[in-house]
Amino acid sequence: MYTFERDEPSTRWISVVFLQGEEAEDLLSVIDREGPISAIYRLKHFDHGDETIEAALVNGYVYDAVPAGSTDHTIEPFGSPYALTYSDTFGYVSLLRRYEPEAEPNFAPSDVLAPFERTPQSIADAWMANPTAAVSATSGQRVVAL
Incomplete structure (x- = not known):
């Protein structure tokens, strides 16, 4: 029940x-x-x-x-x-x-949010130099070159 x-x-x-x-x-x-x-x-x-x-x-x-x-x-x-x-x-x-009391914002815990370790430009430069190595260097992050 x-x-x-x-x-x-x-x-x-x-x-x-x-x-x-x-x-x-x-x-x-x-x-x-x-x-x-x-x-x-x-x-x-x-x-x-x-x-x-x-x-x-x-x-x-x-x-x-x-x-x-x-x-x-x-x-x-x-x-x-x-x-x-x-x-x-x-x-x-x-x-x-x-x-109606204003809802207090629910912030995500700070340990969940990680700053970028590399800039988008450095990722793009690494990819242009060696596309296969750049993908493995990002530790599984998806990289898209425009």
Whole structure:
């Protein structure tokens, strides 16, 4: 039997803003009247780009999935970098943004990369002088003369 392993999530989420109490009540009213997309547009101004990312990383507000409880409503508009989570029961509103950390480059180990021992010109000169000896001198490397 083959067990499928889950891949690491390609997208993570950072918290942009979390409002509760009176501030959240105003937005919950907006959601009731105008819908959740309107609330997302109103909360977008809390997103300050890299500053928001840094604050979320420092404070640990980075998630593998949109955090939501059993009483929460979660809206992820198609094509939008934002997700809105809100709860009428507990009186809060949260805006999150997709965060894709930059992949760190995977460099090959330095012992794998060997510098050329001979210049292309010296290989060509050796080949022109004696084609059969030049091939054996390159220790199995393929030499092409143009």
